[in-house]
Amino acid sequence: MIKVAVLGYGTVGSGVVEVIESNNAEVSVKAGEEMHVKYILDLRDFPGDPYEDRVIHDFNVILNDAEVSVVCEVMGGVGAAYQFTRQLLEAGKSVCTSNKELVAKHGAELLEIARNKKCSYMFEASVGGGIPVIRPITKALTAERIEKITAILNGTTNYILSKMEKEAADYGDTLKKAQELGYAERNPEADVEGYDACRKVAILSSLMMGKNVDSEKIYTEGISKISAADFEYAKAAGMTIKLLATSEALEDGSVLAMVAPAFVSGEHPLAVVNDVFNGVFVRGNMLGDVMFYGRGAGKLPTASAVVSDVIDCARHIGRSSIICIWDREEAKLADVAESRKRFFVRAKASAGEKAAEIFQGCSFVDAGRTEDIGFFTEEMSEKSFEEKSSAFGEALLSRIRLA
Numbered sequence: 001m002i003k004v005a006v007l008g009y010g011t012v013g014s015g016v017v018e019v020i021e022s023n024n025a026e027v028s029v030k031a032g033e034e035m036h037v038k039y040i041l042d043l044r045d046f047p048g049d050p051y052e053d054r055v056i057h058d059f060n061v062i063l064n065d066a067e068v069s070v071v072c073e074v075m076g077g078v079g080a081a082y083q084f085t086r087q088l089l090e091a092g093k094s095v096c097t098s099n100k101e102l103v104a105k106h107g108a109e110l111l112e113i114a115r116n117k118k119c120s121y122m123f124e125a126s127v128g129g130g131i132p133v134i135r136p137i138t139k140a141l142t143a144e145r146i147e148k149i150t151a152i153l154n155g156t157t158n159y160i161l162s163k164m165e166k167e168a169a170d171y172g173d174t175l176k177k178a179q180e181l182g183y184a185e186r187n188p189e190a191d192v193e194g195y196d197a198c199r200k201v202a203i204l205s206s207l208m209m210g211k212n213v214d215s216e217k218i219y220t221e222g223i224s225k226i227s228a229a230d231f232e233y234a235k236a237a238g239m240t241i242k243l244l245a246t247s248e249a250l251e252d253g254s255v256l257a258m259v260a261p262a263f264v265s266g267e268h269p270l271a272v273v274n275d276v277f278n279g280v281f282v283r284g285n286m287l288g289d290v291m292f293y294g295r296g297a298g299k300l301p302t303a304s305a306v307v308s309d310v311i312d313c314a315r316h317i318g319r320s321s322i323i324c325i326w327d328r329e330e331a332k333l334a335d336v337a338e339s340r341k342r343f344f345v346r347a348k349a350s351a352g353e354k355a356a357e358i359f360q361g362c363s364f365v366d367a368g369r370t371e372d373i374g375f376f377t378e379e380m381s382e383k384s385f386e387e388k389s390s391a392f393g394e395a396l397l398s399r400i401r402l403a
């Protein structure tokens, strides 16, 4: 029998217990042995909960119980979660997690400990929630050199942008509604400012490069400056606006990673990834393009991904099931200022001539608006765009990159 412990009995933790118990026949057959949740660690008690008898408050009970071979860390944060994970791996117990913050920050180190101790550190649920993306990248696309990843990795912001597009609504009102409906947190900063997507793309980038990509060094911009007017121009141009997390392996061995809103052609597969869904578009040098799509958040989809990792660990007791390469060596991040792209600019209605003069070769978009003008620049470096924007001065109302 595989005995499992769950650290944290919140949304994902209760989902993990539910998946293991409700799908016990399927899970046990695939694990090769019957699976049982022996402990649930939480600071709180859960009177009346069907699994209240398994709730404990002392982590050492789990650490010192030789029967427990796999532990699900679904508490979040990088404090106690980090200490517990390290101790468990050092003790030879496999750990499966949805904690993207911890994976992004200490993934390389925790993988190294797991390998040395012949156990596993698995994190399928940390990126894309229930979408299988880590396992396909590390176990299925192994013959590929992954060249680029372009992804929608945050459900909250994708929901807000989809609503803004559909209802021609502004950011502030849409965020408020999303909070009322429980789709956005009361403190939405990590989602709307792009930090959550940044951690997830740092994980994907590290797997793509085989070296550690520091999330704190990734250029990150959120969606709080996007307006209904920007969407009018996007629509007129046959495009939409998405918060894209991108990562490209450059020929000089560096990685160009960023999170920022982008104009996306209506024909791009990511343009139809709407509401709380996520999409991960991967380009391999032999395979070409492949896309993963599904529920990027939510109790049961995320828990299902955690339990898929538990099954993997159960099938590899006494050895590591990790085959990904994610060294502690730091990957070199390319300078975003030197990267080249086109930009959409929305400007004051009176600035048409100045726009044509400063952004030579730009093409105007007719959205039928009199309040402002919109145009696409030619391709240029970010640095050059910034210089031209300074010369354009207060005429510039907003600017969004083209994917």
Ligand code: HSE
Pocket: 129, 153, 154, 155, 156, 157, 191, 196, 296, 297, 298
């Ligand atoms: N806040 C995250 C999102 C949850 O909105 O995608 C899943 O990581």
